[in-house]
Amino acid sequence: MSSSKAKNQGKSQKIRVRDKALQWRRHQAIGVFRWVLLVLALGWAAKLCAHHIARTQFLPLQAFKVQSRTNPNILWMNAITNELGPKWNKKSRFYCILYGGSYLRQLKRQYSFIRDIDLNYSKLLIRGDAQFDVHFREPRAITREKNKTQCLDEQGVVFSCPQNILVDTLIQAHGYKGKNFQVASSFLPELNGVLREDRVSEIENISDTTGVFKTVLAKRLRFSHQTLARQKDWKNILTQLAAAMKDLKARNEKFSYIDLTLVKEGKIIVEEGLN
Numbered sequence: 001m002s003s004s005k006a007k008n009q010g011k012s013q014k015i016r017v018r019d020k021a022l023q024w025r026r027h028q029a030i031g032v033f034r035w036v037l038l039v040l041a042l043g044w045a046a047k048l049c050a051h052h053i054a055r056t057q058f059l060p061l062q063a064f065k066v067q068s069r070t071n072p073n074i075l076w077m078n079a080i081t082n083e084l085g086p087k088w089n090k091k092s093r094f095y096c097i098l099y100g101g102s103y104l105r106q107l108k109r110q111y112s113f114i115r116d117i118d119l120n121y122s123k124l125l126i127r128g129d130a131q132f133d134v135h136f137r138e139p140r141a142i143t144r145e146k147n148k149t150q151c152l153d154e155q156g157v158v159f160s161c162p163q164n165i166l167v168d169t170l171i172q173a174h175g176y177k178g179k180n181f182q183v184a185s186s187f188l189p190e191l192n193g194v195l196r197e198d199r200v201s202e203i204e205n206i207s208d209t210t211g212v213f214k215t216v217l218a219k220r221l222r223f224s225h226q227t228l229a230r231q232k233d234w235k236n237i238l239t240q241l242a243a244a245m246k247d248l249k250a251r252n253e254k255f256s257y258i259d260l261t262l263v264k265e266g267k268i269i270v271e272e273g274l275n
Contacts, residue, residue, distance in 0.1 A: 062128035070135050073162050076113055080134055093128055112159035113137050140185050141173040156181035175205035183229045184211055190234055194242050223260045237263050244268045
């Protein structure tokens, strides 16, 4: 009798402990929920207040300037200034700080010739000077995309060519963009130094692994993207190429094709023939 009574008391005690634990968890969850609501309400109020202040004339801009320290293109500078001016003129400093980042990212997407654009936020807040530093893409080659002539920069990014560009001063790129073009174009100055009286006028992407340099004198040099990607291998490649060309010239033999894909194994394949 006493044992059954003790068991019943133990069960009821366990139930009370369990109920207290559930009640504590419930109170804890309600407390967390209240804090979340409070933080959201404060955040919403702060954002609403910031938007309201930003759209007032409190602390207006004192100066507005667009500049480029790299390659200032007048037409591009005018396009950026005309785009920024109406949207930023007579705006408050808080407006520019609040919306500046997202708007500049939108501007980069709109104008493909912008590589980067920075806003000096400290000058903007303290002195009210909206100073934009624009870095334009520099044309390194021309290519055809969708029946339209486009430019490639040193990173292999395709963008609209400037209207006053001298097409004859750039090489033609066929099927190139991205990292492979970046690798090949960085090797060009060194290669032209070895070619001397000749120079590369075209570059063609044969596959993901290989490409071909084409020169003014109708010579073709096949190469591996992977090999050129390692700058430490350039000296060996150029040394072997210079030696092969010197030997051909000494024997008064002309060539139209050189395969440099096996240059790491010390092999250079030369196809002789009339240019």
